[in-house]
Amino acid sequence: MPEKIIIQRAEFENTLRRMAYELVEKCGGLENVVLVGVHRGGVWLAYRIATIIQAERGHELPRGELDINLYRDDLSRIGYHPEIRRTEVPVPIDNAFVVLVDDVIYTGRTARAALDALMDLGRPQKVLLCVMVDRGGRELPIQPDIYGVKVPVDSTGLIEVRFREIHGEDAVVVRPRS
Amino acid sequence: MSFPERGLIGIRALRREDIELILRTARSMKDISKRDVKKVPALRGKTVANLFFEPSTRTRTSFELAAKRLSADVVNFSPSGSSMAKGELMLDTVKNILAMNVDALVIRAKPEGACEFISQHVDVPVINAGDGMHEHPTQALLDALTMEEQFGTLDGLKVLIVGDILHSRVARSNIYLLKNFDIEIRVCGPPTLIPRGIESMGVKVFYHLQEALEGVNVIMMLRIQMERMQGGHFPSIHEYSKFWGLTAEILDRHAPPDAVVMHPGPLNRGVEITPDVADGARSVILYQVENGVAVRMAVLYLVVGGGR
Amino acid sequence: MTAIVLKKGRVIDPSQHLDTERTVIIRDGRISGIYPPGDEPPVEEDVLEFNVDGLVVCPGFIDLHVHLRDPGEEWKEDIASGTLAAARGGFTTVVAMPNTIPPNDTPQVTAYIVRRAREVGHVRVVPAGRIVRADGTALSPFGEMVEAGACAFTDDGSWTSDAQLMERAMEYAKAFGVPLLSHPEEPALSCGGQINEGQMSLLLGLKGIPSQAEEVAVFRDIKLAELTGGHLHLQHISTKGSVELVKLAKEKGMKNITCEVTPHHFSLTEEAVEGFNTSAKVKPPLRTEDDRQALLLGLRDGTIDCIATDHAPHSELEKKREFNEAAFGISGLETALPLSLNLVRNGHISLSRLVELLSVNPARIISSRGGTLKPGAPADVTVFDPDLEWEVTPEALASRGKNTPFLGKKLRGRVVITIVEGRIVHSVLKV
Secondary structure, three states, rough: OOOOOEHHHHHHHHHHHHHHHHHHHHOOOOEEEEEEEEEOOHHHHHHHHHHHHHHHHHOOOOOEEOOOOOHHOOOOOOOOOOOOOOEOOOOOOOOEEEEEEEEEEOOOHHHHHHHHHHHHHHOOOOEEEEEEEEEEOOOOOOOOOOEEOOOOOOOOOOEEEOOHHHOOEEEEEEOOOO | OOOOOOOOOOOOOOOOHHHEEEEEEEEHHHHOOOOOOOOOOOOOEEEEEEEOOOOOOOHHHHHHHHHEEEEEEEEEEOOOOOHHHHHOOHHEEEEEHHHOOEEEEEEEEEEOOHHHHHHHHHOOOOEEEEEEEOOOOHHHHHHHHHHHHHOOOOOOOOOEEEEEOHHHHHHHHHHEEEEHOOOOEEOOOOOHHOOOOHHHHHHEEEOOOOHOOOOOOOOOOOOHHHHHHHHOOOHHHHHHHHHHOOOOHHOOOOOOHHHHHHHHOEEEOOOOEOHHHHOOOOOOOHHHHHHHHHHHHHHHHHHHOOOO | OOOEEEEEEEEHHHHHOEEEEEEEEEOOOOOEEEEOOOOOOOOOOOEEEEOOOOOOOEEOOOEEOOOOOOOOOOOOOOOHHHHHHHHHHOOOEEEEEOOOOOOOOOOOHHHHHHHHHHOOOOOEEEEEEOOOOOOOEOOOHHHHHHOOOEEEOOOOOOOOOOOOHHHHHHHHHHHOOOOOOOOOOOOHOOOOOEEEEHHHHHHOOOOOHHHHHHHHHHHHHHHHHHHHHOOOOOOOOOOHHHHHHHHHHHHHHOOOOEEOOOOOHHOOOOOHHHOHHHHHHOOOOOHHHHHHHHHHHHHHHOOOOOOOOOOOOOHHHHHOOOOOOOOOOOOOOOOOHHHHHHHHHHHHHHHHHHHHHHHHHHHHHHHOOOOOOOOEEEEEEEEEEEEEEEEOOOOOOOOOOOOOOOOOOOOEEEEEEEEEOOEEEEOOOOO
16 A cells, blocks of 8 residues: 555645634633644644744644653553653643644554643643544544544554654655554 | 673673663653653562661662652662661572562672672672672763763873772772773872772872872862871871862862762762862762752663563 | 593603503503503493593693682682683692781691582682781791691792791701692892882883892892702792893702792783783782893793793772782783693794603692603593683683683683593583
8 A cells, every 4th residue: 555645735734724613612712722643643733723823823833742651551561661751731720721732543552541631730621632533443532622634544554744844844644553 | 691681780891882771861850850750660560689687878868769750669678777787698588589489689788799609609690789888870861971970081080089098999980981981080198098909900099189189170189087187097087188189179170170070979068078069060969969860860770671 | 430531632641752542541540551542452341432532632731830729819819710720721739829818827727728629619720828827927837737638838929038938947847758839039139129120110001010029039039049959949930030040040050949920921022001901910019021032031041940820800899900000910811721721832842852751740849749641640630622722701701800811812822621530620521
């Protein structure tokens, strides 16, 4: 199976834009909203969504970043040590409206870990889950509130979300797991 | 198979990328200790044994806090009132503890090479918390983290270590670590407390503190042990502090204004360091203590965290 | 008694300037004769004949420095196991060090060792007694102990640091014609030391023993030998400085000074202790490459008189320990020949010089009747294959002491027959 492009360029940008609208709508405004991106793709997605909102609404949403590795449920099973990046949320999340942002949702385990990590930082009033790609295959009862595209892929495939800031192009691609 | 699979026996076996990984991880760990909830579930269900065959409240406490902040269970074992006093061999003690299904050992012991020896005979990772005059790897790592925080980078620094270099595992581990970077390492102390031939480790030797302080960024004062006097290493505490003790006056006159003062503790106030220096604006001693927990969390995570 | 015929071997006997193909005939525990092949006289009685074509036949090796640990530390070694190891290593005579429990400072202990060796020993054992009695400042009774079988006196394991006692001992020993074996180590300088003071002590943080701790002791002893004219034999010298001091003394014409070197000191350097390897923990410590080269030169130019193993067997109890707690010592009887053959293979010495270092010279130092294959001499003979390769494993060693840094290594050269006074005490050859 060769690499397959699901969306790219303008369509990618349009998807982001739609997600941004949906986010504002579901949060009932921008008051008290904090974007928290999960390392690494989620951090870039949060940045792009925040940029769109800033341009359209002139409002800069506070953005944080979250490393979930210390909260993984398979830490003692995987044979390597994922490197721990910084967890940093610039504003208190107590009673805030937190939008947890990740690039892809698959089993739901990362989102579960992210929720736990978030709870150790404070007690948000409400948490929404926002992802670029929902690839199905959930193992936990967790669903995104906002998503860009739905791409059912079995375990042999890999979804890659590319951002022009780091990969040089905007695209969602499917490729075989190497 | 060495770091991190077998644990952390010494800095000597580490490569620059290992050191950088530990320091990066430690910086992430540091945030955890500043939160309201100072705990992550990374090592939930793991048991870490602190075996301190030589007393050390601070290092033990630091390791204990580090393990607990990663949600590991910690057992502390120290020889007073235990079977060690009854002549049991260290290795037998270790094997007894291991029989209770422990996942990692943190060991402080008097004989040089004790951790290496034990790690050759057990199949869990061993973290060296100081073995005689050999190494104290987590101390050197926390020192490096502190220096990096103070100056942004390690490369290009001039670091001076003052005191009993001969008997110091802290000095040895620091030299091994700093040698991985573009750092000028200086040592200073009475000639009787500087090992002959230490220049071959890539350090510059000074006997006069004033001279040694010229142009340095970091001044690391080592604890001087009173019993060295009996061995003829120096004639009196008075003479030692007069020539090798750090006072505010000497510091201000001879060291650059941005130089920081470090000390691995515990301090002998008024001997190797005066109180005004230890508590002064250039002292980063308490940052070292804080960084100790972060570094030990990083090491525990890297050593115990992965599957095997 | 059955005669033994060693047919067509390469017979090397420096005492007769012999290095050629010969047949050796042994009768009644003595060398009966050495004959060119084809010229052998007929042997009428029962005869054991070995074809030793391609093998080296030489006077039995003599080790001036062996710890048999008997009496007192039999879990490490005893006279039976230690002398079996000696036989396997090609040694027909070993000098037993006196640091036993109780120490050999009385004729009773000397007599025990001699008697026990006769009962269970595989090779000849000659005890060395202590110079200074273990319980005080007086000398051991040299005369009575020589009568009981002692061949030399030594405080091996430590130095006889009291200069006055050493001076008197050197004088007094002259009456009995025995050498004093000195373990040169100034304790004030070596105190607490674990390994050589140098690169490894810097790297590992272990307390070092400087070369000078040995050299100041060598110097004092040479001066006392100069003063007294007594026979001083310096044990296991290990440094360049010690070789220089001995060379200087010999150049000044001092015939009463001899010295030995161990196979581990001329084979290894301080780097062998890397990783806190206790099997390389030994006194004197393994030194630097510079020192090793000086030892090789001394072996070649005659400054060093003999090779002695300082066979120091220990059990796991003493060696499987933290480095500081582990005992000093290397088990050496069974690896001495292959390590010494490396000297020949690397072009440092000839095979004939090797036999001199392992047999002829040590015999002279303790006035033994061995060290020669002259007709009429006791039939102490070693036959070895200089090229046979074998692996040093715990099972391959007869000694109880498996404490050798060569464990797991493949060595070249192995003893195939050892004969003591006409008795075959070790053989892997078929008749």
